[in-house]
Amino acid sequence: MKHIKALVLTGYGLNCDREIDFSLKLAGAESHRVHINDLIISNDFNAAVSLRDYQILVFGGGFSWADDHGAGVLMAAKLKHHLGPQIEEFIASGKLILAICNGFQCLVNLGLVPAFEDDKHKRRIALTYNDSGNFIDAWVRLAINPASPCIFTRGINYMELPVRHGEGKVYGSLDDIKQLNDNNQIVMQYVDENGERANGIWPQNPNGSLLDIAGICDSTGRIFGMMPHPEAFNHYTNHPDWTRIKEEKNRAGEKTFSREGDGIKIFRNAVDYIKNRVGG
Numbered sequence: 001m002k003h004i005k006a007l008v009l010t011g012y013g014l015n016c017d018r019e020i021d022f023s024l025k026l027a028g029a030e031s032h033r034v035h036i037n038d039l040i041i042s043n044d045f046n047a048a049v050s051l052r053d054y055q056i057l058v059f060g061g062g063f064s065w066a067d068d069h070g071a072g073v074l075m076a077a078k079l080k081h082h083l084g085p086q087i088e089e090f091i092a093s094g095k096l097i098l099a100i101c102n103g104f105q106c107l108v109n110l111g112l113v114p115a116f117e118d119d120k121h122k123r124r125i126a127l128t129y130n131d132s133g134n135f136i137d138a139w140v141r142l143a144i145n146p147a148s149p150c151i152f153t154r155g156i157n158y159m160e161l162p163v164r165h166g167e168g169k170v171y172g173s174l175d176d177i178k179q180l181n182d183n184n185q186i187v188m189q190y191v192d193e194n195g196e197r198a199n200g201i202w203p204q205n206p207n208g209s210l211l212d213i214a215g216i217c218d219s220t221g222r223i224f225g226m227m228p229h230p231e232a233f234n235h236y237t238n239h240p241d242w243t244r245i246k247e248e249k250n251r252a253g254e255k256t257f258s259r260e261g262d263g264i265k266i267f268r269n270a271v272d273y274i275k276n277r278v279g280g
Contacts, residue, residue: 029271
């Protein structure tokens, strides 16, 4: 079987592409970092790079176009104008899109999530300024919704990941937030040390997101946007408490344990889904 190929967008302020590329390779994908302009030129002149050659597309974090006019706004406009039909074809063919932090902000502006069945591709929610008014760089606890159709979180109940953003508050009309919840499109939520919903309380909820939302998917589960950074937990020593956790495992008799960080599970689920789909 051919390698599972992943495309990681780079350029214009996106700055997490190398970590994402590394994480995808750990998960078993053949990953390529591609500048957004190379993808646009390929579309115009039938060059070597084409979305059709990839099964996984990742919009990473950073500050695309310096977040001018709002986080992810200009990136979304550029993608929609130059690559709109190609992205639609990519989605229609059953492939996967993962959007992290600034990528999630872009995804929301494109209307690719939540993409409610009755009004697809209309912007229905916003990612706006943190309630604190400050940029937040911290680790958070996350509960994963087991009823969600999300491909990327299958088999995961709980995670700890870092967040690094100034505009991470998920906001929308009460009707749209309710529809997200009713459809199980809320994939992950911020929780406290006991695994209970943060209920908007800082710092457990770092930005004030409604219903403590940290990530959502479309109705198929193949398009997933999240504010936390899974690529930043690619090795167990990335965790701020790794020395204590290692000692606890040693004292419990676990002399060997995985050196991978939990964030790799997100990427491996994507790779395994494509493998099984191709195999089927």
